[in-house]
């Protein structure tokens with residue numbers, strides 16, 4: 001694995017050069033928020049930020065995406081093309097380790113042996129992920145270490161940057177990552193830099209003060225689908241869907257056709273298990289009639305069903321849902337409460 005040491009003051013130049021050659025997505029300041037956005041002329045990528053408000057999954061699995069277009073003919077319909085041109089070569093720069101792990105978790109769903117999502121897969125294949133370790137975990141709501149992550153996890157990253165103080169250690173972890181080597185100069189990292197990174201990683205993991213019993217509750221979830229506890233979780237929930245839209249691993253979607261005169265397009269939109277309409281069938285029957293059932297589904301999906309289907313818990317501990325829920329429903333507390341039952 002190639003490793004380079006780069007002075008801090010050259011990072012902005014590196015980012016600028018990459019943006020000149022390929023699409024660059026990076027954290028940018030938008031009013032009071034930091035958001036992942038496509039960096040265009042006049043937009044400056046941030047080098048110092050905590051984490052972004054939005055999860056970067058939207059660049060592989062857009063909020064709204066045209067899958068295909070068609071036109072009506074005298075007899076039937078004619079396919080006229082796929083949706084938006086897929087992005088081309090892209091670098092997502094400055095992804096935090098929890099969000100980089102979310103890509104690996106989403107890959108398991110969108111790129112299975114049996115089911116393949118070509119829209120997602122093409123964007124993933126064309127995108128290089130440059131992650132930046134959390135030398136100091138950004139929020140008190142972070143709990144990545146409880147769900148198999150860590151502030152310096154390299155999972156999902158093609159290039160991993162560690163802030164060593166005066167400079168960054170850049171590790172080129174994959175073939176895609178190594179294609180970016182040309183931007184990073186030729187100052188090889190020495191053993192001292194690697195040792196410093198190890199010390200930083202250990203200190204950062206200790207800074208995650210919040211732990212939840214994410215694995216320990218699985219057996220209870222397996223056995224307690226009808227437990228009265230589920231009557232309590234949803235009581236304050238407004239069914240706004242914010243928690244699911246902010247989440248880097250939530251991936252439910254709906255497909256609709258929009259037709260204007262003879263021309264139509266088939267669109268995939270994010271959906272949310274928090275919405276009553278999500279499960280309503282054409283007949284009008286709805287198998288999840290209450291918010292209790294919807295909240296149970298959300299929790300079970302992350303901590304039980306996804307584990308059964310693919311292995312990992314479908315939560316990376318980013319804390320976005322905890323910070324964004326308007327009525328302070330806290331997924332960490334639900335896990336803790338379950339562990340006491």
Ligand code: SF4
Nearest residue numbers: 237238240241243325
């Ligand atoms: S953000 Fe809070 S109120 Fe909104 S759907 Fe999620 S749990 Fe319910």
Ligand code: SF4
Nearest residue numbers: 247315316318319321
């Ligand atoms: S469930 Fe909440 S804490 Fe877990 S990954 Fe989703 S938004 Fe982050």
